[in-house]
Amino acid sequence: MADPAPTNDPGLLLLISLAGGPKHGHAMLLDIAAFAGVRLGPGTLYGALSRLEEEGLVAALPTDGRRRPYRLTPSGRRALASRLGGLDRAVQTGLQRVGA
Amino acid sequence: MSRSPGRLVRLLMRCYPATWRDRYGDELLDLVSDLPLTPRVALDLASSGLGLRARALRAGAAHRVLQGDSVMAIQPAWRHPTAFAVAGALLLLPTFCLVVGSLLGYELGLTGLLGIVAPIQATAASIRAVDLFLVAAPALALAAAIAPLVRLGWERRDGTLQAVLAVRALALNLAIALVAVAVGSLLAWHIVVESLLEAGA
Numbered sequence: 001m002a003d004p005a006p007t008n009d010p011g012l013l014l015l016i017s018l019a020g021g022p023k024h025g026h027a028m029l030l031d032i033a034a035f036a037g038v039r040l041g042p043g044t045l046y047g048a049l050s051r052l053e054e055e056g057l058v059a060a061l062p063t064d065g066r067r068r069p070y071r072l073t074p075s076g077r078r079a080l081a082s083r084l085g086g087l088d089r090a091v092q093t094g095l096q097r098v099g100a
Numbered sequence: 101m102s103r104s105p106g107r108l109v110r111l112l113m114r115c116y117p118a119t120w121r122d123r124y125g126d127e128l129l130d131l132v133s134d135l136p137l138t139p140r141v142a143l144d145l146a147s148s149g150l151g152l153r154a155r156a157l158r159a160g161a162a163h164r165v166l167q168g169d170s171v172m173a174i175q176p177a178w179r180h181p182t183a184f185a186v187a188g189a190l191l192l193l194p195t196f197c198l199v200v201g202s203l204l205g206y207e208l209g210l211t212g213l214l215g216i217v218a219p220i221q222a223t224a225a226s227i228r229a230v231d232l233f234l235v236a237a238p239a240l241a242l243a244a245a246i247a248p249l250v251r252l253g254w255e256r257r258d259g260t261l262q263a264v265l266a267v268r269a270l271a272l273n274l275a276i277a278l279v280a281v282a283v284g285s286l287l288a289w290h291i292v293v294e295s296l297l298e299a300g301a
Contacts, residue, residue: 025127025130026131026134041140041141041143041144041145041148042128042131042141042144042145043128043141043144043146043147043148043149044144044148045131046124046127046128046131046148047148047151047152049124050120050124050152066130067127067130
């Protein structure tokens with residue numbers, strides 16, 4: 001059986017993807033599919049991206065040809081670290097309890 | 101899926117709020133043009149767009165309430181009264197024709213009309229869904245015609261949220277509402293009389 005996706009939260013997946021460097025929409029889809037095994041739809045991706053930009057967690061960069069790349073903001077990096085820290089605590093607790 | 105990407109994608113983009121399309125529309129279109137337009141992608145675009153639209157409506161309403169403005173709970177009906185009136189008229193039309201045809205045929209003895217109306221009534225009565233629709237149509241038409249006349253909402257006054265109800269008069273909607281009430285009353289009267297006659301027989 002294939003490994004299950006670590007999370008289906010598009011916002012979290014986008015933040016993780018952009019933590020690796022600025023990317024445009026198509027590159028984000030490919031990156032997320034590669035590291036999480038999740039195939040986000042284009043509407044889901046841009047819906048989450050617009051919310052993250054509204055919250056100031058990501059920012060648009062000048063267009064690169066016909067594509068616009070996005071980057072993680074400092075506040076997005078802090079939010080991501082905080083969410084991953086919370087997830088990590090839950091994962092560690094879960095692993096201890098199942099004895100893995 | 102038969103592909104007509106330009107037209108279908110443009111149609112799906114209509115699901116998104118206009119302000120959102122102004123900001124992200126070109127980028128999303130560019131991304132979609134790089135992907136095969138499968139049913140999954142089409143569904144994703146539609147559901148995401150409608151979700152963003154619902155979110156924008158909720159955010160707009162909450163913002164206006166916080167600003168002290170009143171907010172409508174039935175905004176589409178208020179904004180499109182003629183469309184609702186026409187929808188009401190179309191809903192009512194089949195029942196209206198059968199009721200008027202029956203009246204003219206049975207009460208005024210226009211047997212030519214009865215020859216047309218009676219077979220239609222018999223067919224309608226034999227199909228439960230059609231029969232139910234014909235009976236429910238006056239109520240549905242009344243609701244469609246009346247909805248744009250009623251403004252139901254809430255507003256913030258002296259720091260508290262208060263319900264607000266206002267009514268406006270629009271001739272076309274009122275006329276269709278009155279016809280719906282008349283047709284519904286005739287239909288109800290007919291059903292009651294018929295039931296009494298059957299009970300007595």
